[in-house]
Amino acid sequence: MVPQLDSYFKEVDGLQDKFIERLREAVAIPSISSEDERRPDVIKMGEWLASQIRALGGTVELRQLGKQPGREHLELPPCLLGRYGDDPKKRNVLIYGHYDVQPAQLSDGWATDPFALSIDDKGRMYGRGSTDDKGPVLGWLNAIEAHQKAGIELPVNLIMCFEGMEENGSEGLDDTIRAEAKRFFKDTDVVCISDNYWLGTEKPCLTYGVRGCNYYSVEVSGPGQDLHSGVYGGVSHEPMTDLIRIMNSFVDPDGTILVKGISDLVAPLTDDEAALYPPIAFTMQDLYQSLGSEVAIHEKKEDALMHKMRYPSISLHGIEGAFYTPGAKTVIPAKVIGKFSIRTVPNMEIHEVTKIIQKHVEEEWAKLKSKNTMKFNIVHSGKWWVEDPKHWNYTAAAKAVERVFGVKPDMTREGGSIPVTLTFQEELGKNVLLLPMGSSTDAAHSINEKLDKRNYIEGTKLLGAYLHYLAEEPTK
Amino acid sequence: MVPQLDSYFKEVDGLQDKFIERLREAVAIPSISSEDERRPDVIKMGEWLASQIRALGGTVELRQLGKQPGREHLELPPCLLGRYGDDPKKRNVLIYGHYDVQPAQLSDGWATDPFALSIDDKGRMYGRGSTDDKGPVLGWLNAIEAHQKAGIELPVNLIMCFEGMEENGSEGLDDTIRAEAKRFFKDTDVVCISDNYWLGTEKPCLTYGVRGCNYYSVEVSGPGQDLHSGVYGGVSHEPMTDLIRIMNSFVDPDGTILVKGISDLVAPLTDDEAALYPPIAFTMQDLYQSLGSEVAIHEKKEDALMHKMRYPSISLHGIEGAFYTPGAKTVIPAKVIGKFSIRTVPNMEIHEVTKIIQKHVEEEWAKLKSKNTMKFNIVHSGKWWVEDPKHWNYTAAAKAVERVFGVKPDMTREGGSIPVTLTFQEELGKNVLLLPMGSSTDAAHSINEKLDKRNYIEGTKLLGAYLHYLAEEPTK
Ligand SMILES: [Zn+2]
Ligand SMILES: [Zn+2]
Ligand SMILES: [Zn+2]
Ligand SMILES: [Zn+2]
Numbered sequence: 003m004v005p006q007l008d009s010y011f012k013e014v015d016g017l018q019d020k021f022i023e024r025l026r027e028a029v030a031i032p033s034i035s036s037e038d039e040r041r042p043d044v045i046k047m048g049e050w051l052a053s054q055i056r057a058l059g060g061t062v063e064l065r066q067l068g069k070q071p072g073r074e075h076l077e078l079p080p081c082l083l084g085r086y087g088d089d090p091k092k093r094n095v096l097i098y099g100h101y102d103v104q105p106a107q108l109s110d111g112w113a114t115d116p117f118a119l120s121i122d123d124k125g126r127m128y129g130r131g132s133t134d135d136k137g138p139v140l141g142w143l144n145a146i147e148a149h150q151k152a153g154i155e156l157p158v159n160l161i162m163c164f165e166g167m168e169e170n171g172s173e174g175l176d177d178t179i180r181a182e183a184k185r186f187f188k189d190t191d192v193v194c195i196s197d198n199y200w201l202g203t204e205k206p207c208l209t210y211g212v213r214g215c216n217y218y219s220v221e222v223s224g225p226g227q228d229l230h231s232g233v234y235g236g237v238s239h240e241p242m243t244d245l246i247r248i249m250n251s252f253v254d255p256d257g258t259i260l261v262k263g264i265s266d267l268v269a270p271l272t273d274d275e276a277a278l279y280p281p282i283a284f285t286m287q288d289l290y291q292s293l294g295s296e297v298a299i300h301e302k303k304e305d306a307l308m309h310k311m312r313y314p315s316i317s318l319h320g321i322e323g324a325f326y327t328p329g330a331k332t333v334i335p336a337k338v339i340g341k342f343s344i345r346t347v348p349n350m351e352i353h354e355v356t357k358i359i360q361k362h363v364e365e366e367w368a369k370l371k372s373k374n375t376m377k378f379n380i381v382h383s384g385k386w387w388v389e390d391p392k393h394w395n396y397t398a399a400a401k402a403v404e405r406v407f408g409v410k411p412d413m414t415r416e417g418g419s420i421p422v423t424l425t426f427q428e429e430l431g432k433n434v435l436l437l438p439m440g441s442s443t444d445a446a447h448s449i450n451e452k453l454d455k456r457n458y459i460e461g462t463k464l465l466g467a468y469l470h471y472l473a474e475e476p477t478k
Numbered sequence: 479m480v481p482q483l484d485s486y487f488k489e490v491d492g493l494q495d496k497f498i499e500r501l502r503e504a505v506a507i508p509s510i511s512s513e514d515e516r517r518p519d520v521i522k523m524g525e526w527l528a529s530q531i532r533a534l535g536g537t538v539e540l541r542q543l544g545k546q547p548g549r550e551h552l553e554l555p556p557c558l559l560g561r562y563g564d565d566p567k568k569r570n571v572l573i574y575g576h577y578d579v580q581p582a583q584l585s586d587g588w589a590t591d592p593f594a595l596s597i598d599d600k601g602r603m604y605g606r607g608s609t610d611d612k613g614p615v616l617g618w619l620n621a622i623e624a625h626q627k628a629g630i631e632l633p634v635n636l637i638m639c640f641e642g643m644e645e646n647g648s649e650g651l652d653d654t655i656r657a658e659a660k661r662f663f664k665d666t667d668v669v670c671i672s673d674n675y676w677l678g679t680e681k682p683c684l685t686y687g688v689r690g691c692n693y694y695s696v697e698v699s700g701p702g703q704d705l706h707s708g709v710y711g712g713v714s715h716e717p718m719t720d721l722i723r724i725m726n727s728f729v730d731p732d733g734t735i736l737v738k739g740i741s742d743l744v745a746p747l748t749d750d751e752a753a754l755y756p757p758i759a760f761t762m763q764d765l766y767q768s769l770g771s772e773v774a775i776h777e778k779k780e781d782a783l784m785h786k787m788r789y790p791s792i793s794l795h796g797i798e799g800a801f802y803t804p805g806a807k808t809v810i811p812a813k814v815i816g817k818f819s820i821r822t823v824p825n826m827e828i829h830e831v832t833k834i835i836q837k838h839v840e841e842e843w844a845k846l847k848s849k850n851t852m853k854f855n856i857v858h859s860g861k862w863w864v865e866d867p868k869h870w871n872y873t874a875a876a877k878a879v880e881r882v883f884g885v886k887p888d889m890t891r892e893g894g895s896i897p898v899t900l901t902f903q904e905e906l907g908k909n910v911l912l913l914p915m916g917s918s919t920d921a922a923h924s925i926n927e928k929l930d931k932r933n934y935i936e937g938t939k940l941l942g943a944y945l946h947y948l949a950e951e952p953t954k
Pocket of ligand 4: 576610611644673
C-alpha cells in the first residue's frame, strides 16, 4: 500500500518559513563543543532542543554525563534522550543526530556571520551547523510538526538520541549507548542517522558503510638534544633520515599499499557489489571539483568510487618535532614522530592490521642498522562499518527517496569513519541507515557552511516519508 | 727573537677583576639583534663598545647602515670601524667580532639571569654573549689595556670591524667590507677572527676551514585545499607521499650521500692533511658527550673528525605544511615543502652542486609519475672556506698558543659555516685565521651560555701574544 503523504508534503511546504526560522534560532546558538568558553552555549543548545521537542509533545531527558575526562573543569553537554509516541503496535525507530558544531568565526574567512543564518538568492542558507547537524536534527522535528498540522498520526514511535559532543570525540556517548541498550533503546527496531552528505548536489543517497581508521605514529630519537647540522651533519645518526625511510615504505605515489599482507585481508569484490557503482550519480568532474584540481589517481569513476569506499588507503599526515615553519633552519631534530594512518574496510580485522603494520615497521627499522631508537605507537583505531543494503530499513528509505525526489538513491559507502554507526550496530544489534539531508557542496567543517533550502525542505519530507515506508515495509 | 711578554702577562693577571667587570657591563646590555624591541639595546651596545675603545686611545667610526631591508621600521645597528695605532712600519691586523647576541630569557630555562654575569665556584662565567662574542671582542680591548699598563707598545696596528647583526644574518656587513676593502681595510696584512670554540675543553685550536651550506626546499602541491584522508585517501595523489619519496632519495641512514656525482667533487685526502687529524685532542667520548648519546655513525675519532670537517653531508630538516603538532589529524596536506641542506667542502663548486642536486630531484620526481606539481627551490647557499694552515698568520698564532698554553694547538676545520671568513678572504685577498677563545662546553646559542675565567684571561694573553709573534713572523 502506497502511503498517503500528499497532505503531509503540503504542510511541509506551507510551514517552510517557520522551519527556516527554527533553523535560524538553532544556528544563532554557537554550540561549539571543542572550545571551553562555548561550553555553556552547547548546554544551552541542548536545552533549546529539549524545549522544542517538548513543545511538540515529546518527552525528553537531558542525560547528564558529568565532568569531561581529563578536563575536569568542564561539564559535558547532556545527551538528549527523547521519545515521540509509545504505541506498542508501532515499530520503533532510533534517530541519532548532534546539536554541537565545529568552531567558526568571521575572521576565518566567512562571507557572513557564521552564527546568523544568511540566505542568498539561490536559497543557500549559510551558517555554522546549518547542514552539520542542526538542519537534519530539526528535519525530524519539522516532520513531526507537519504531521500534526496535517492531522496525520506518525506511523512509528521515535526514540531520539541527540548528543552535544560529536565534534569533540563524542565523549560519553558510547557509555550512554551501552548503558541504555537494554533500557531506553531496548525497543529499537532500526536506527537512522542523518549526519552525512549526498555524493553530489542532485541525487540523494543511502549510505551503508564507512571505512575505519587505524592511526599510528613512529617515533625516532637519538641525540640528546637538537643538533646543528653544520657541526654534526655526517657525524651523527639523524632521526629524520631514519624516519623518512620508514615513512617511505608504506605506500606508492599511485596509492598502492606496500605493506605485505594488507591487501590479502580485503573482501573480494562480488558481482553484486560491483553493480552498485556504475549507477552512482558521480563523475570525474565532480571529483576534480571537490579535490580542487585534477590530481585524481584513477581515470574511471568506478575505480575512484571503489578506492574511496571499499579499498584501504594509507596517508602520511606529518612529522612532529621537525622544522615546520617557513624559512630555513639548519637543525638536526633530536626526536621526530611520523604520523600516518590506514583506512580499513571489510574484512580487515583491525588488530590484525596493527600486527602486520607493526611487523612491517620493525622489519624496515632493522634494515636501517641505525643507532637511533624507534618506537611504534597506536594513536587510535576505529573499525569500519558496513550494513546489508538490502535490509528493509534500506528498501523503505529507497522508496521514500523515490517518492520525494523521483529517483532511486545512490547506494554509497563513505571514506571517513562515523564511529557511532558501529556502536549502534554492535550494542543494539539492529540495522543502521545513514540517510543524509545535505549535499556535497555544503562545506561542513569549513568556512561558509550552508544547507540548501531545497535540501532542508525536501529533506524534511524525506524523513517523514521514510517513517511511513518503514512502518509498512515487509521485514522478509 | 722570542717576544718579551712576561710583564704583559703579569698585567693581564693583575687586571683580571677589571676585565671581568668589563665583561659584566657588556653582558648587561641585552643586545639581541633578532628581536625588534631589543634593537635600541644593540645600538647602545655598539656605542658602549665605541666609548671603551676611545677611552683606550683608539679611533672609532660607528658606520650607519640605514634601515633593515624588508623591515624598514628598524634601523640597522652600526658597524664599528676602529683603529688602534697607525705606524706605517708596523703590520696591520684586521680583527673581526660581533657585539650582538642570541635571544635569551630566564624562562627558557637559564639557571641565572642571562643578562647578569654570574660566576660560580669553578670560575664559569654565565651570561648571554659571554663567549659569543662579547668575551673575545673584549679580549682585544683587554690586551690593549694590559700593554698600556705594562708600558709595552703594541707591535702591530689594529684595524677593527665589530658588527651588531651577526646573529641575524650579518645584514649590511658584506656591503661594508666590499665598500671598504680598498679604503678603510686597504692596509690589512692578515685577518683574525675570534668567534668560534675549541674542540674540547683543554686544548686550544686554530681553525683553517669551515664547510659551506647549500639549503634547498622541494615543494609538492596538488589538491586545491587540505583534504580529509577518510574521504580522499586512495583517490587523490598525495603531496606528502611524493615528497617523502623525494626526501628519501638523498642520504642513507649511515650518512652516505646517494646523489650521484657529489662525491666526485670532493678533494681527495692527501697524506699531509690526513696527518692533521690523529693529534687532535678529541675522543669519541667527547663526541658522545656533545651529541648527548652514543649515536655517532663512526667508531674512530679520525673518521668522525673528517666527516665533521672535510666531507660533505646532507641533513633533512623538516616539512612545512604537514601536520606537526602532538595528537592525531587525519589530513592530506595540499601543499608540503621539504627542507634539506648539504654541507659543502673543497673542491665542491656550489653552483655545480646545485645543478647536480636539482637534476637528481627532477629525475626522482619523474619516476613518481605523479599528477602533483613539484618545485625545487634554492633557499640559500654559502660557500665553504679553507686557508693554508702553513701561512705565517697561522704559524705565528701557533707559537702564541704554545707560549701561553704550553701545547701545540689543534689544527681544525669546522662543520658549520662562518660566512664572514669567506668575504674577508675574497674581498681583501688576505689570509684569515680563526683564533677561538671559548671551549666546546660554552653552550653558545643555548641556555646557560658561559665563558670560563681561564679561557677569558689566558685567551686575552693569547690575543696579545699572537700580535707579537705576528709582528716578527717571517712571511717566507
Ligand atoms: Zn556531523
Ligand atoms: Zn561534523
Ligand atoms: Zn653566535
Ligand atoms: Zn658568534
